[in-house]
Amino acid sequence: MTDMVTLAHGAGGKQTSELIKKVFRAHFENQYFTADDASVLPAPKGKMAMTTDGFIVSPAFFPGGNIGKLSICGTVNDLSCMGARPLYMTCAFVIEEGFPLDNLEKIAAAMERTADEVGVKLVAGDTKVAGKGQCDGVFITTTGVGEILPGVETSGALAKPGDAVLVTGDIGRHGCTILLQRDEYGIDADVTSDCAPLWNPVHALLEAVPDVHVIRDATRGGVGTVLYEIAEESGVGVQLMADQVPVDPAVQGVTGMLGLEPMYLACEGRLVVIVPGEEADKALEVLRGQKYTEGATKIGKITDRQPGRVLMTTSIGAETILPQPGNELLPRIC
Amino acid sequence: MDGLEKAKKILAEYDGPSFRIMEVCGTHTHEIFRQGVRKMLPEQIQMISGPGCPVCVTPVGFIDEAVYLALEKGCTVCTFGDLVRVPGTELSLQLARGKGAKVKVVYSPPDAEAYAKEHPEEQVVFLSVGFETTTPSSCIAVRNAVRDDLTNFSLLTANKTMPAAYDAMKDSTDLFLYPGHVHAISGTKACEDLVKEGVSGVCAGFTGKELLTALAIAAVEFPKGKPFFRNAYPRVVRPEGSPAAQAMVADMMEPEDAEWRGIGVLPASGMRLREEYADYDARKKYDIPAIQGHGNPACRCGTVLKGEITPRQCPLFRKACTPEHPVGACMVSSEGACSAWYLYNNKED
Numbered sequence: 001m002t003d004m005v006t007l008a009h010g011a012g013g014k015q016t017s018e019l020i021k022k023v024f025r026a027h028f029e030n031q032y033f034t035a036d037d038a039s040v041l042p043a044p045k046g047k048m049a050m051t052t053d054g055f056i057v058s059p060a061f062f063p064g065g066n067i068g069k070l071s072i073c074g075t076v077n078d079l080s081c082m083g084a085r086p087l088y089m090t091c092a093f094v095i096e097e098g099f100p101l102d103n104l105e106k107i108a109a110a111m112e113r114t115a116d117e118v119g120v121k122l123v124a125g126d127t128k129v130a131g132k133g134q135c136d137g138v139f140i141t142t143t144g145v146g147e148i149l150p151g152v153e154t155s156g157a158l159a160k161p162g163d164a165v166l167v168t169g170d171i172g173r174h175g176c177t178i179l180l181q182r183d184e185y186g187i188d189a190d191v192t193s194d195c196a197p198l199w200n201p202v203h204a205l206l207e208a209v210p211d212v213h214v215i216r217d218a219t220r221g222g223v224g225t226v227l228y229e230i231a232e233e234s235g236v237g238v239q240l241m242a243d244q245v246p247v248d249p250a251v252q253g254v255t256g257m258l259g260l261e262p263m264y265l266a267c268e269g270r271l272v273v274i275v276p277g278e279e280a281d282k283a284l285e286v287l288r289g290q291k292y293t294e295g296a297t298k299i300g301k302i303t304d305r306q307p308g309r310v311l312m313t314t315s316i317g318a319e320t321i322l323p324q325p326g327n328e329l330l331p332r333i334c
Numbered sequence: 335m336d337g338l339e340k341a342k343k344i345l346a347e348y349d350g351p352s353f354r355i356m357e358v359c360g361t362h363t364h365e366i367f368r369q370g371v372r373k374m375l376p377e378q379i380q381m382i383s384g385p386g387c388p389v390c391v392t393p394v395g396f397i398d399e400a401v402y403l404a405l406e407k408g409c410t411v412c413t414f415g416d417l418v419r420v421p422g423t424e425l426s427l428q429l430a431r432g433k434g435a436k437v438k439v440v441y442s443p444p445d446a447e448a449y450a451k452e453h454p455e456e457q458v459v460f461l462s463v464g465f466e467t468t469t470p471s472s473c474i475a476v477r478n479a480v481r482d483d484l485t486n487f488s489l490l491t492a493n494k495t496m497p498a499a500y501d502a503m504k505d506s507t508d509l510f511l512y513p514g515h516v517h518a519i520s521g522t523k524a525c526e527d528l529v530k531e532g533v534s535g536v537c538a539g540f541t542g543k544e545l546l547t548a549l550a551i552a553a554v555e556f557p558k559g560k561p562f563f564r565n566a567y568p569r570v571v572r573p574e575g576s577p578a579a580q581a582m583v584a585d586m587m588e589p590e591d592a593e594w595r596g597i598g599v600l601p602a603s604g605m606r607l608r609e610e611y612a613d614y615d616a617r618k619k620y621d622i623p624a625i626q627g628h629g630n631p632a633c634r635c636g637t638v639l640k641g642e643i644t645p646r647q648c649p650l651f652r653k654a655c656t657p658e659h660p661v662g663a664c665m666v667s668s669e670g671a672c673s674a675w676y677l678y679n680n681k682e683d
Binding site for chain 1: 338342367368369370371373374441541542543546657668677678679
């Protein structure tokens with residue numbers, strides 16, 4: 001095998017088989033991973049959730065992860081937000097001719113590790129090779145199927161006045177990490193992406209507090225955009241305490257310099273969770289006991305004032321509005 | 335009681351005469367809205383957003399010059415991001431991009447110089463806007479270009495100095511809220527001199543607490559009826575400022591009369607490169623013809639900048655003019671008064 005991906009790897013012949021065997025099968029092997037045209041799977045017991053997501057992040061490797069880990073986290077987290085245990089995933093790769101096989105191997109290894117953490121099985125895949133310059137490095141699309149836990153119903157439309165608004169950790173790290181990696185700004189700061197698969201903490205949360213109203217992962221557009229979506233879909237107001245929103249000091253420093261609002265920077269391992277007010281303490285206790293959500297904290301509440309808007313009590317105690325999400329800013333962060 | 339609580343108490347209990355206080359710094363404008371500072375003030379104290387955002391006061395003709403360099407001379411234009419969407423007479427730099435202009439957003443003037451060094455085949459022009467705080471870094475970029483023997487780097491200058499603006503605006507307000515960053519460089523002499531003319535002010539930092547503290551000082555001092563200056567940001571602002579930065583700028587640049595959007599030409603309020611650095615002055619290097627820019631006649635940015643109307647009183651505000659489709663510079667820049675009013679507009683206001 002050569003040390004980089006060639007057009008022959010995508011031609012469907014011997015080299016394709018070799019690539020699948022040495023890279024993908026080596027990492028994704030399980031009883032359902034198939035060489036047939038489609039994999040045959042046992043049906044989930046309850047209601048199903050299904051989602052798909054494309055990943056084109058640049059650069060493909062960044063502190064805290066790579067595009068492979070991200071492609072599993074993104075889909076796992078989308079399923080988790082619906083209260084669905086991730087069962088099966090498929091992945092489709094578009095690889096640029098000349099992409100180093102070493103890197104492809106690292107990406108597949110990260111996918112394996114991340115999938116194993118939550119017990120999701122990669123059951124089918126596809127590999128295409130695009131000519132040099134026709135794509136940038138590697139693009140991955142993942143699709144996932146999950147089984148919704150019995151009795152759980154989450155939706156962006158279910159937030160109610162009196163509910164508590166939680167985030168599961170400090171915000172804006174992924175967006176900030178990618179920004180710094182692009183090296184266009186001449187800023188050095190020690191920031192690591194928060195990219196993480198969140199099914200385990202979500203599972204623990206739903207076991208303890210089945211009546212969770214909303215779970216959303218704060219990816220593109222960040223926590224601010226998610227809160228505006230929920231305010232709109234549920235027809236409620238959101239009241240935040242600016243001082244309670246956790247932001248890493250390095251992220252704060254970078255965004256301060258660049259004039260960005262951390263509330264609108266992407267996360268890849270943070271959830272906005274909305275629970276009945278009286279369940280907030282219990283939910284926080286459970287989340288804080290789980291890996292990846294140790295930093296869970298309450299940042300505000302749902303109100304019936306100014307439906308569709310997100311208000312903020314600032315550090316000086318004044319009430320202001322969180323500006324609406326703008327036409328930002330960073331392409332290719334996920 | 336800590337400083338913040340004390341400041342809040344002074345402001346809440348203020349029973350003195352009414353006064354207007356003008357912030358002359360875009361960063362102040364932005365933070366005042368972001369922190370909700372105006373909502374903490376008694377009704378006697380009115381805040382006015384003055385002409386302190388460098389993008390907002392840059393005249394239309396400057397954008398036209400930049401578009402000319404990009405399209406007619408084929409230069410690569412390096413600029414702070416805020417300027418890209420500011421409308422010129424016919425085109426913004428963003429629209430010029432669609433016609434083939436090469437426009438690159440940078441975060442500091444030395445980044446533009448570094449880009450020129452890496453791309454010797456391109457003629458790179460940096461759009462040098464800004465006040466006392468950013469002018470030194472434009473000088474550093476030129477100094478780097480001299481060091482690197484570059485013949486493909488120059489500045490299109492629209493740098494400005496604050497004292498002329500204070501002078502032009504002093505009849506529109508009772509007090510100034512002086513920008514801490516500017517006076518960290520230039521020192522506080524200009525503010526002290528204004529006291530002799532009967533003009534009062536407080537120099538402020540940028541956090542919510544620093545802003546409220548400065549305003550509380552204003553509320554304590556104003557009723558005494560005597561002109562005053564107080565430095566409420568002594569941690570950063572020293573009376574002498576930064577002599578090193580001042581010396582570098584004085585060595586490389588000289589004052590010139592400059593046009594401020596909405597205000598007009600203020601004598602000796604701009605900075606241009608001295609004759610020794612003519613090779614790095616884009617106007618001389620490219621022999622740019624005199625360009626008279628024309629803004630949208632309905633745009634009231636000028637009167638907003640003078641504090642004569644609030645953005646809401648402009649007929650274009652929220653209708654023809656939004657952050658997505660800005661007509662005037664005050665809506666483009668995130669530090670502009672119109673943009674702040676738009677973003678932080680609260681239905682219960």
